[in-house]
Amino acid sequence: xxxxxxxxxxxxxxxxxxxxxxxxxxxxxxxxxxxxxxxxxxxxxxxxxxxxxxxxxxxxxxxxxxxxxxxxxxxxxxxxxxxxxxxxxxxxxxxxxxxxxxxxxxxxxxxxxxxxxxxxxxxxxxxxxxxxxxxxxxxxxxxxxxxxxxxxxxxxxxxxxxxxxxxxxxxxxxxxxxxxxxxxxxxxxxxxxxxxxxxxxxxxxxxxxxxxxxxxxxxx
Amino acid sequence: xxxxxxxxxxxxxxxxxxxxxxxxxxxxxxxxxxxxxxxxxxxxxxxxxxxxxxxxxxxxxxxxxxxxxxxxxxxxxxxxxxxxxxxxxxxxxxxxxxxxxxxxxxxxxxxxxxxxxxxxxxxxxxxxxxxxxxxxxxxxxxxxxxxxxxxxxxxxxxxxxxxxxxxxxxxxxxxxxxxxxxxxxxxxxxxxxxxxxxxxxxxxxxxxxxxxxxxxxxxx
DNA sequence: AAAATTTTGGACACTGTTGTAAAATTCCTT
DNA sequence: AAGGAATTTTACAACAGTGTCCAAAATTTT
Numbered sequence: 001x002x003x004x005x006x007x008x009x010x011x012x013x014x015x016x017x018x019x020x021x022x023x024x025x026x027x028x029x030x031x032x033x034x035x036x037x038x039x040x041x042x043x044x045x046x047x048x049x050x051x052x053x054x055x056x057x058x059x060x061x062x063x064x065x066x067x068x069x070x071x072x073x074x075x076x077x078x079x080x081x082x083x084x085x086x087x088x089x090x091x092x093x094x095x096x097x098x099x100x101x102x103x104x105x106x107x108x109x110x111x112x113x114x115x116x117x118x119x120x121x122x123x124x125x126x127x128x129x130x131x132x133x134x135x136x137x138x139x140x141x142x143x144x145x146x147x148x149x150x151x152x153x154x155x156x157x158x159x160x161x162x163x164x165x166x167x168x169x170x171x172x173x174x175x176x177x178x179x180x181x182x183x184x185x186x187x188x189x190x191x192x193x194x195x196x197x198x199x200x201x202x203x204x205x206x207x208x209x210x211x212x213x214x215x216x217x218x219x220x
Numbered sequence: 221x222x223x224x225x226x227x228x229x230x231x232x233x234x235x236x237x238x239x240x241x242x243x244x245x246x247x248x249x250x251x252x253x254x255x256x257x258x259x260x261x262x263x264x265x266x267x268x269x270x271x272x273x274x275x276x277x278x279x280x281x282x283x284x285x286x287x288x289x290x291x292x293x294x295x296x297x298x299x300x301x302x303x304x305x306x307x308x309x310x311x312x313x314x315x316x317x318x319x320x321x322x323x324x325x326x327x328x329x330x331x332x333x334x335x336x337x338x339x340x341x342x343x344x345x346x347x348x349x350x351x352x353x354x355x356x357x358x359x360x361x362x363x364x365x366x367x368x369x370x371x372x373x374x375x376x377x378x379x380x381x382x383x384x385x386x387x388x389x390x391x392x393x394x395x396x397x398x399x400x401x402x403x404x405x406x407x408x409x410x411x412x413x414x415x416x417x418x419x420x421x422x423x424x425x426x427x428x429x430x431x432x433x434x435x436x437x438x439x440x
Numbered sequence: 441a442a443a444a445t446t447t448t449g450g451a452c453a454c455t456g457t458t459g460t461a462a463a464a465t466t467c468c469t470t
Numbered sequence: 471a472a473g474g475a476a477t478t479t480t481a482c483a484a485c486a487g488t489g490t491c492c493a494a495a496a497t498t499t500t
Contacts, residue, residue, distance in 0.1 A: 033348065034349075035255045035257070035258065035345070037255070037258045038257045038258065125345065129254075169423055169427075172400045172401045173397055173400055173427050175400075176397055176400035176401075176424075177396055177397065180392045180393055180395075180396035181392045181396075204393070204396075207393050207431050207432075210431035210432065211427045211428075211431035212427075
């Protein structure tokens with residue numbers, strides 16, 4: 001039905017793979033929107049543009065579907081988080097601008113994208129019924145990267161940009177501030193606009209630097 | 221409707237009222253734990269210690285049950301929030317200690333109690349299906365009190381305790397910081413311990429005052 | 441073009457839940 | 471203790487969703 005750009009030459013099971021992805025995406029949306037148990041398999045199949053049988057053929061029953069979605073979301077979120085962490089400013093001229101840009105990237109590409117949203121929603125909502133989910137998050141997912149982020153802040157402190165006692169705490173406060181009043185927390189599940197993200201990030205970084213910025217490097 | 225401490229002589233429908241409350245509590249827990257649609261009415265009835273019929277007799281079907289729970293949770297949360305806001309420090313000797321105590325009260329009695337937990341969970345999870353829920357939150361629930369909180373911070377600034385540009389933003393950053401790494405966000409739905417609350421609140425207030433505290437009144 | 445494979449739509453039995461209605465029981469009033 | 475109200479028990483019909491099977495249609499491969 002919807003081959004994206006598989007016009008020229010595709011591997012043997014390209015169609016199946018594409019359909020599989022469509023199902024996973026539809027299931028992801030359904031799980032986030034209605035909960036894992038609430039939405040019917042039929043609805044997911046319709047949303048994916050396939051028949052119910054295809055769902056059972058390519059993936060399996062609800063439980064396997066859930067696991068497949070979690071796996072994909074975890075993998076993707078972890079990867080994009082790593083990518084963004086790699087862009088953490090190292091020796092910026094303007095620490096405020098650099099941190100703001102970093103915060104915007106983090107919010108837009110990790111926390112507010114469809115996968116990040118799905119991951120946090122699923123963890124919050126299904127953790128009590130699937131304890132392994134939270135464990136996976138800690139071991140293989142974004143949860144394992146907190147020390148890396150803390151280390152970035154420690155390095156920033158060592159280079160004289162900020163003054164902190166506890167890098168881990170600083171990292172958590174940084175994230176709390178840049179997420180402070182994202183529309184996500186309030187209204188429906190709509191993803192915030194790029195503009196809202198930038199505004200929130202800038203305000204959060206400003207407060208963060210008021211608290212932790214070195215006196216000499218605080219500009220503005 | 222709900223007489224509070226009618227221990228000595230009970231009004232005629234005291235038993236019904238008590239059962240009604242038990243049902244509402246059980247439904248609240250079930251809705252938060254499993255979602256509004258997932259848990260069976262039977263399970264709620266058993267958890268409340270009544271039969272399924274009594275649920276239908278005293279309250280009604282699932283939808284009425286949901287509305288009753290939302291109404292109760294909203295009312296209670298709003299009331300306890302008001303109570304705690306009333307204890308906002310006015311002219312404290314030690315601004316840090318006073319704000320920390322306030323943060324502890326706010327976390328413990330509003331955000332981390334069963335009703336606050338239920339309210340935020342239900343709003344996040346069911347907002348898309350019951351838009352009136354979020355609207356109610358804004359008009360009658362805790363949402364309507366943000367300006368009041370912002371005003372408290374404005375007053376604190378006027379009295380020279382803190383230095384802020386935007387009271388509303390300061391209020392949001394204050395809450396973001398004191399909620400920063402509450403165990404709630406991570407693990408299962410268990411309520412955080414008093415100790416964890418105090419620690420998180422203290423750390424949040426400390427950072428808040430590093431950012432916004434007046435130079436002269438910042439102690440330690 | 442024919443064969444092989446995948447996808448589809450429909451039918452099916454099955455389970456679990458719902459909301460209601462009647463009896464049976466318990467509880468309170470008098 | 472008897473009468474009456476409330477509550478629980480039990481039963482029931484209706485319904486929605488699940489997972490499976492199969493034949494027909496569509497699609498790919500030979």
